[in-house]
Amino acid sequence: MKIKSYKTMVKEYYEELWNKHNKEYIDILFDDEIEFHGSLNIQTKGKKEFEEYMDKVITGIPNLYHGIEVMIEEDSKIAVRAVYNGTHKGKLFEFEATNNRIKYNGASFFKFKDNKIVDIWVLGDLATLYKQLQK
Template sequence: MILDNNIKLIKRYYHEVWNEGNLAVLDEIMSPKYINHTPGMPNPLPGPEGFKPIVIAMRTGLPDLRFEINDMVVTEDKVAIRCTMYGTHLGELFGVAATGKTVEINQMQVEYIKAGKIVEHWRVSDDLMAQLDHK
């Protein structure tokens, strides 16, 4: 039962928050003590209120943003996913002016869950070639 609830929680998070932009869902599914460990992102305040500006920025910069979950590993206190993030850079994103480029980024993400809420997030993205300035 706990594993099924964790699966539903994470699917809801990616579909409703990231793919649809429904920020109100964060208040329901995210702990007030939520911590985000995302490389290259500003260190937000804890909880949903600290995370909402990141979702807004991402969806402003990539208005067609969507995540596709490719694989999922579930335990009683965490869910690890391999996903692909898609979008078109049509608005400013963290200080970078719109380029019109489409992005497809492979990611590994781990969401820690406590009492039915997401409490902590870790992400690793495929950016080796970008770090090597490969165009």
């Protein structure tokens, strides 16, 4: 039995976890063995590794906003086209802070099992992002 709709859970992933930095949602939304594959050449397994990745992104772009443009659900999977924007205020992986505004598009694919997110794949427009991270 589904407690929340998968679409509601994905909206909470973006709004509560990423946009509001409410890390309680890591336990609410994720399976213990959550696998995350990010477009910044990052792979994590488990809640702790995901939180460490999230901290690095928030350090680099503390006001990073994830906006949902399109969401499609099929069975236990959801695909999202999103737009990301914010200000590059801190080190983001190998890129030192530039104070540049960034805006780029991406797509995320979520897989669910037992009312938890078990897998996330993110594909971002890195060419556009990298241009904006240059001084």
